[in-house]
Amino acid sequence: xxxxxxGTPEVAVPALDALLASGRHEVAAVVTRPDAPAGRGRRLVxxxxxxxxxxxxxxxxxPAKPKDPEFLERLREIGPxxxxxxxxxxxxxxxxxxxxxxxxxxxHFSLLPAWRGAAxxxxxxxxxxxxxxxxxxxxxEGLDSGPVYGTVTxxxxxxxxxxxxxxxxxxxxxxxxxxxxxxxxxxxxKAVPQPADGISLAPKVNVEDAHLDFGAPAxxxxxxxxxxxxxxxxWTTFRGERLKLIQVAPVPDRTDLAPGQIAAGKNNVxxxxxxxGVELLWVQAQGKKPMRAADWARGVRIVEGERLGG
Numbered sequence: 001x002x003x004x005x006x007g008t009p010e011v012a013v014p015a016l017d018a019l020l021a022s023g024r025h026e027v028a029a030v031v032t033r034p035d036a037p038a039g040r041g042r043r044l045v046x047x048x049x050x051x052x053x054x055x056x057x058x059x060x061x062x063p064a065k066p067k068d069p070e071f072l073e074r075l076r077e078i079g080p081x082x083x084x085x086x087x088x089x090x091x092x093x094x095x096x097x098x099x100x101x102x103x104x105x106x107x108h109f110s111l112l113p114a115w116r117g118a119a120x121x122x123x124x125x126x127x128x129x130x131x132x133x134x135x136x137x138x139x140x141e142g143l144d145s146g147p148v149y150g151t152v153t154x155x156x157x158x159x160x161x162x163x164x165x166x167x168x169x170x171x172x173x174x175x176x177x178x179x180x181x182x183x184x185x186x187x188x189x190k191a192v193p194q195p196a197d198g199i200s201l202a203p204k205v206n207v208e209d210a211h212l213d214f215g216a217p218a219x220x221x222x223x224x225x226x227x228x229x230x231x232x233x234x235w236t237t238f239r240g241e242r243l244k245l246i247q248v249a250p251v252p253d254r255t256d257l258a259p260g261q262i263a264a265g266k267n268n269v270x271x272x273x274x275x276x277g278v279e280l281l282w283v284q285a286q287g288k289k290p291m292r293a294a295d296w297a298r299g300v301r302i303v304e305g306e307r308l309g310g
Contacts, residue, residue, distance in 0.1 A: 147191030
């Protein structure tokens, strides 16, 4: 089939690479978000998908909105059979959805109908799910509600951050997306409506959502830290300044600390929660680089009885 691939961040690049390497389909163009300011100089930078497409010599389309007349005209000129999508980052209007004969097919990083929305991997970890996966589905105007072509499953490991898990899903999902394109082309694959039961939502996780509550159980604190790493970053406060927690580990036999209370040993830092303690492994103080928590504690000279979170 002739394809127009839509995607923006690094997590979409493995799927683009897999389609380019498949040898069966032609990626005629790529649609991605416009260049965005980045770094200290705030200079405009192309998306990872745009950079990869340019390396491969593929036409790159960067509409401000996918309803822009110039973009729609060019899309019709290209005449794709299907438009595979991975983390494009913009809502597609009906006028765009109607262009390819086989529609737009999204690779979504959950087992639909679980975790519909912008942050399925983060929410799966924060909720304590043991299994997740990826799904390919036909995009409709609803939120991730279209019929599903196929799925792959992935175990959530005890130490997985959202970054770890998303990386694995990006590569597993890339194979699923290619197989879905193959099945659509040869007519062996039909989309199946999602069940009405089991729907859960995964809205974007913002900075305020990542504010830790040490009154919660230790497992909840650990899942919050892992789910919010690398972005937006789980955080608390210490002496009135923000402190980001990058990695923690539950310590079930540490039951003597009040929620948020810090106990700094020679080589470890424990904090109380609503159940038992957690060990801080890596932290990042405001304006500083990430560091081992024990080094941070020695630098700030923890006073007995001090707490995280105020």
